Amino acid sequence: MSADEADALEAFERLGLTSYEAKVFIGLHRIGSGTARDVARVVDVPRSQVYGVAESLGERGLLEVQQSNPIRYRPVSVDEAREILRDRFEAEQERAFEYVEDVVEEPTVEEELEDIWTVRGSGRVEDRIVDLVANAEDRVVFVVRLPELLTEEIGAALEERAASGVDAFAVSSTVPVRDRLEQLADVAVFSPPTHRRDDERSGRIVIADDDAILLSVVDDDGSETAIWSAGSLFASVLIQLIEAGEETPFGSA
Structure with missing residues (x-):
């Protein structure tokens, strides 16, 4: 694994993806689309884990699933993925700071x-x-x-x-x-x-x-x-x- 790829994986993890999710997402972009076997060949994720990881990425809107035999996966475009993760980050940020603002407005007795x-x-x-x-x-x-x-x-x-x-x-x-x-x-x-x-x-x-x-x-x-x-x-x-x-x-x- 190159230093650039390691940095990218860490960045995806900071954006809320697990290590396996980041690896599968990058791997799918590397091959374009593929089955769980195809993904496991290019990333350090056991084939048995790819199915669950791909399902999670699908729920996040980061990949599409082709109901074939075997099942094939295709990632959304880079721009679309960037927008999805940006919206998710902003939503989490808003949720977090709304709570902090509530705490400030309603100080505890100790404060x-x-x-x-x-x-x-x-x-x-x-x-x-x-x-x-x-x-x-x-x-x-x-x-x-x-x-x-x-x-x-x-x-x-x-x-x-x-x-x-x-x-x-x-x-x-x-x-x-x-x-x-x-x-x-x-x-x-x-x-x-x-x-x-x-x-x-x-x-x-x-x-x-x-x-x-x-x-x-x-x-x-x-x-x-x-x-x-x-x-x-x-x-x-x-x-x-x-x-x-x-x-x-x-x-x-």
Whole structure:
């Protein structure tokens, strides 16, 4: 068996045919038409199995049966077979995703109770931060240490919230970062408490209102991982723990 034929067989299997069905279908196209004996001579399928496989292919509409003695088989054209398999694939795809859509529209109790989410990769963490900032209604606090983690998108989101009347605060222990933060319109900028300035692992922190929070850490290889929660008891309690004992002008009332 050539590499091309092996690839074709695997492709047919991914389209829903069994290995024997794919072999018989290809074999029939090779000889044009024939009996079970003829097919067994050109493909690696036992003659006794050809009958059942041919019947299955017939039910799929991929071959025609001549009621002679012995029975002869003829495959449909390549274009017709392609159309049949395409329609079948699309129908199965539609059936599968209709079910997924139903699941999304009717979440289970376990999904509704999920409080804490994990996000990996700086790009995805940034997307979540922008989303949390954009949805803040009363106040938003953004804490960042590394210059590369203060992006234009986050800065724009902070400015937009500040312009809409939300109390926007930014905190950094790094002077260049504070300088950039101070360029954001209507965003109040602060240094962290002294005992927090030696931190070398934190990435970004976001507190939105009193019930949404994101915390990220940066690994030695520069990768960023965050946990976040919104509208949950976990988020509210964690915010209170972070702000407890801190004399910050942006603490919750």
